[in-house]
Amino acid sequence: MEQTIDRSRLFWASCLALLVTSLSFGIRAGILSELGTTFQLNGAELGIITATAFWGFPLAVIIGGMVVDIIGMKRLLLIAFVFHLLGIVLTVFATGYWSLFISTLLIGIANGTVEAACNPLVATIYSENKTTKLNHFHLWFPGGIVIGTLIAFFFTKIGWGWQIQVATMIIPTLLYGYFFSKLKFPVTERVASGVSTGEMYKSLFSPLFIFMIICMFGTAITELFTGQWIDVLLKSVTDNAILILTLTTGVMVVGRGLAEPVVHRFSPQGVLLISSVLSVLGLYLLGHTSGNMIFVGALIFGMGVCYFWPTMIGFVAENLPKTGAVGLNLMGGAGMFAVSLYLIFMGGYYNNLVESKLPAGVSEAEKATLLIEAKKAAGPEIINITLVIPIILVVAFTGLVIYMKNRKKA
Known part of the structure; x- marks a missing residue:
C-alpha cells in the first residue's frame, strides 16, 4: 500500500527542525562569554565565530533553494540533520578557535538548509493557508531562543557546563531526523503546478x-x-x-x-x-x-x-x-x-x-x-x-x- 502524505506530521517535524535552529542561537548567546574564558578567545575571535552562523545560513538557504526541486525536500532535510548532528557533536568536543569556527559554520549551514526545505514544504502542504501556517511555523524561532537562553541560564546556575547545554540540542535533532526519514514528502508546489525551471528564474x-x-x-x-x-x-x-x-x-x-x-x-x-x-x-x-x-x-x-x-x-x-x-x-x-x-x-x-x-x-x-x-x-x-x-x-x-x-x- 502506497504511503500517504501526512501533512500534520510533516509540519510538526518541520517545527522540531526549526526549534534546533533557534536553540543554537539561544544557547550560543548564553555560553559565548564562557567559551571565551575556556579557550582564551578575544572579542574579535568570538565575533568571527558568531558571524559564521550568519554567513552559513544565507549560503545554505540560497543554494538549498536552487537544489530543493532537483534532490527533493526529504533529502535536503536529511542533509540538514547530518550537518546539525556533526556541528553539535564538534561543538561539545571543541578544543579551541578552529574547532568552534568549523562547528558553528556547520550548524549555520544546517540552519539555512532547514529553512531552504521547510519554507517551501509548509507553503506546499498548506497551499490554501500559506501565510498563516508560515507564521505558525516561524513562532518556533523566537520560542526556541527563549528556551535556549533559559537552558543556558538555569544549567549555569546549577553548575552544568556549556558542553551539556549544547548537547541538549541532540535530542530534538535525532527526533526530527527520525520523523523525516519515515515520512513521505510531496513535490514542491511549483513542480506540482507545472511551472518550468526557466519560468521560475524568469519570475x-x-x-x-x-x-x-x-x-x-x-x-x-x-x-x-x-x-x-x-x-x-x-x-x-x-x-x-x-x-x-x-x-x-x-x-x-x-x-x-x-x-x-x-x-x-x-x-x-x-x-x-x-x-x-x-x-x-x-x-x-x-x-x-x-x-x-x-x-x-x-x-x-x-x-x-x-x-x-x-x-x-x-x-x-x-x-x-x-x-x-x-x-x-x-x-x-x-x-x-x-x-x-x-x-x-x-x-x-x-x-x-x-x-x-x-x-x-x-x-x-x-x-x-x-x-x-x-x-x-x-x-x-x-x-x-x-x-x-x-x-x-x-x-x-x-x-x-x-x-x-x-x-x-x-
Missing part, C-alpha cells in the same frame, strides 16, 4: 519580487539587528536590558500563534503596513524613554516585528508562486545577509560614536565613569538611526497596499 526578475527583496532587507534588519543588540544598546539605560529581549521574543511567539485571524482580517500586505507602523512607535519609545516606558516600547516593538519575517515569505508564496522554492529562500537569504552586513557596519559606528563622546586628556579613573555615560548616550542614537528603516517601510508598504488593491480591481 525572480519581476518588479514586485525585486521590491519585496529590497523590503526584506529593511524588515530583517529592524527585527534581528535590534534583537541581537538590545542588551548592548540599553544596558546603560536599564538594569534589565536582557528582559527587554525576553519580552519582545515572548510577544513574537504569542503574535505568530494568533496569526490566522490577523492575516485574514488585514491581508499579508495590510499586516506588513501595521507591523512597520508599530515598529516605528516601539523603536521611538526605546530610543527616547527610560524606566518602565522602555518596557512599553519593547512590547509595542515586539508586536511590530513579530509578523515581519513569515509574512514577507508568505506574501511571496501567495502572490508570486512562480518564483517557487528559490523565491522563498532568496527572501530568507537576503534578510540574513542584510543583517550580517548591518551588524558589522553598526558595530564599527557604535565604537566610533562612543569614542567621539569621550573628551581628550582625562585620567583612567575619569575615563571609566565617562565611558558609561558615553555608552548611555550612544545606544539610543543607534536606535534612532535604525528607526529610519521602518519609517521607509511604512511608505513602501502603504504603496504595496494601494498597488495590491488596484491589482485586484483590474
Whole structure:
C-alpha cells in the first residue's frame, strides 16, 4: 500500500527542525562569554565565530533553494540533520578557535538548509493557508531562543557546563531526523503546478519580487539587528536590558500563534503596513524613554516585528508562486545577509560614536565613569538611526497596499 502524505506530521517535524535552529542561537548567546574564558578567545575571535552562523545560513538557504526541486525536500532535510548532528557533536568536543569556527559554520549551514526545505514544504502542504501556517511555523524561532537562553541560564546556575547545554540540542535533532526519514514528502508546489525551471528564474526578475527583496532587507534588519543588540544598546539605560529581549521574543511567539485571524482580517500586505507602523512607535519609545516606558516600547516593538519575517515569505508564496522554492529562500537569504552586513557596519559606528563622546586628556579613573555615560548616550542614537528603516517601510508598504488593491480591481 502506497504511503500517504501526512501533512500534520510533516509540519510538526518541520517545527522540531526549526526549534534546533533557534536553540543554537539561544544557547550560543548564553555560553559565548564562557567559551571565551575556556579557550582564551578575544572579542574579535568570538565575533568571527558568531558571524559564521550568519554567513552559513544565507549560503545554505540560497543554494538549498536552487537544489530543493532537483534532490527533493526529504533529502535536503536529511542533509540538514547530518550537518546539525556533526556541528553539535564538534561543538561539545571543541578544543579551541578552529574547532568552534568549523562547528558553528556547520550548524549555520544546517540552519539555512532547514529553512531552504521547510519554507517551501509548509507553503506546499498548506497551499490554501500559506501565510498563516508560515507564521505558525516561524513562532518556533523566537520560542526556541527563549528556551535556549533559559537552558543556558538555569544549567549555569546549577553548575552544568556549556558542553551539556549544547548537547541538549541532540535530542530534538535525532527526533526530527527520525520523523523525516519515515515520512513521505510531496513535490514542491511549483513542480506540482507545472511551472518550468526557466519560468521560475524568469519570475525572480519581476518588479514586485525585486521590491519585496529590497523590503526584506529593511524588515530583517529592524527585527534581528535590534534583537541581537538590545542588551548592548540599553544596558546603560536599564538594569534589565536582557528582559527587554525576553519580552519582545515572548510577544513574537504569542503574535505568530494568533496569526490566522490577523492575516485574514488585514491581508499579508495590510499586516506588513501595521507591523512597520508599530515598529516605528516601539523603536521611538526605546530610543527616547527610560524606566518602565522602555518596557512599553519593547512590547509595542515586539508586536511590530513579530509578523515581519513569515509574512514577507508568505506574501511571496501567495502572490508570486512562480518564483517557487528559490523565491522563498532568496527572501530568507537576503534578510540574513542584510543583517550580517548591518551588524558589522553598526558595530564599527557604535565604537566610533562612543569614542567621539569621550573628551581628550582625562585620567583612567575619569575615563571609566565617562565611558558609561558615553555608552548611555550612544545606544539610543543607534536606535534612532535604525528607526529610519521602518519609517521607509511604512511608505513602501502603504504603496504595496494601494498597488495590491488596484491589482485586484483590474
